[in-house]
Amino acid sequence: MFKRHKSLSSDRKRELFFQRVSRSIMKNDIRNFHSLSQLVLSAGPLKATPAVKHSKTTHFEIEIIDAQTRKQICIVDKVTQTATIHDVKQKFHKICPKWCPSQVGLQLECGGPFLRDHITIQSVAASSIITLYFTDLGQQVSWTTVFLAEYTGPLLIYLLFYLRISYVYDRKESTRSIRHPVVHLACLFHCIHYIRYLLETLFVHKVSSGHTPLKNLIQGCAFYWGFTSWIAYYINHPQYTPPSFGNRQVTVSAINFLVCEAGNHFINVMLAHPNHTGNNACFPRPNYNPFTWLFLLVSCPNYTYEIGSWISFTVMTQTLPVGIxxxxxxxxxxxxxxxxxxxxxxxxxxxxxRKSAIIPFIL
Incomplete structure (x- = not known):
């Protein structure tokens, strides 16, 4: 009995010892956890390490070669993907100041089409090195300048002949002859036609911001100014003979002329609408305006009305130059x-x- 009691007391001591050890360990763990918590709270919220962003911008090197001599002119470097042909022309102009951007024509291959200014470099690049062929387009002028020059000339030239200036017609013969009413009407209609052209060029048409060679301006002015001089000379001549069928012929053709001029104007206004311009344009549809109903038959009614105006003017004046x-x-x-x-x-x-191009059911 004594031995058994002794063994129990020793077991009790061991149990108490282990309890004390476990309590101390738990206290140390609680203290350590509390210290760690205080450290985390004092450090503030955890933040993710920002990822390093690597630039993926690709730069191109453009070699400019003369299309005629096949010799290298220069190299345009550090051209980005989003750069356009216009940007390349600007950099090329800085390297070679003697060529303005409007004079520079760039091609992917000799004899190929010229690249438009809005085309991006990325769309034509096969590698990081691009070869473009240069052609000098010569002196350039804007399209607005071309149209204004072509239409202003006929307006002023016709008025000079209408006034029968002395160094064109004989003064005595001019004062003796009495002008037929169709002569005055022809001057009025001719002025209406070209004034409409000028106003539409300035306020209606979406004229391209591009340029054209100076020779095109010279050719256009020579055509319009030359024919206007020939037409005005015959109609305003003192010996001009009126139309064969008299006032009936003049009246019918004059009404048709005014109708065609009005139709041409309304069609041009309709074509200038944002819905009918640009890459997302839709085909014009007729509306409540009866002049637009010609869209049901032809795709280019503005040209149809233009030809109708000149046919009416030809019948009204009955002159060979106008007919030609x-x-x-x-x-x-x-x-x-x-x-x-x-x-x-x-x-x-x-x-x-079933639409025609310009003449219903024919052409």
Whole structure:
């Protein structure tokens, strides 16, 4: 019995010893956890390590070669992906100041089409090194300047002939002859036609911001100014003979002329609408304006009305120069209309069913 009691007391001591040890360990753990918590709270909220962003911008090196001599002119470096052909021309101008950006024509290959200014470098790049061929386009002028010069000249030239200036017509013969009313009407209609052209160029048409060679301006002015001089000389001549069918012929053709001029204007205003310009343009549809109903039959009614105006002017004045001018203008506008019609067919095939280009059911 004594031995058994002794063993129990020793077990009790061991148990108490282990309890004390465990309590001390727990106290130390609590103290350590409390210290760690205080450290974390004092350090503030944990933040993720910011990721290092690596630039993925690719720079291109553009070699400019003369299209005629095949010799290297310069190298334009550090060109970004978003840069355009216009930006390249600007940098090329800084390296070679003798060539203005409007004079610079760039091609991907010799004899190929010239790259438009809005095209990005990334869209034409096959590698980081790009070769472009340079062509000097010569002296350039803006399209607005071309149109204003072409239309202002005929307006002023016709008025000079209408006034029968002394060094063109004989003064005595001019004072003796009495002008037929169609002469005054022709001057009025001619002025209306070119004044409309000028106003639409300034306020209606979305004229391209691009440029064209100076020779095109000279050719256009020579055509319009030359024909206007020839037409005005015959109509305002003292010996001018009025139309064969008299006032009936003049009246019918004059009404038709005014109708065609009004139709041409309304069509141009309609085509200038934002819905019918740009890459997302839609094909114009007729509206409440009866002049726009011609869109049901032809794709280029502005050219149809233009030809109608000149045919009416030809019948009203009954002169050979006006007839020749009308014929040449009709041929040129027919070519423009057919070209546009093909573009419309590809882009708006659903709206071009049974439409003609310029003359209903014929052309």
């Amino acid at each position: 001018f009308t014929l040449l203008m009709s041929i040129q506008m027919s070519l423009w209309a057919q070209k546009k019609h093909k573009i419309y067919v590809k882009k708006f095939n659903a709206y071009m069913h």
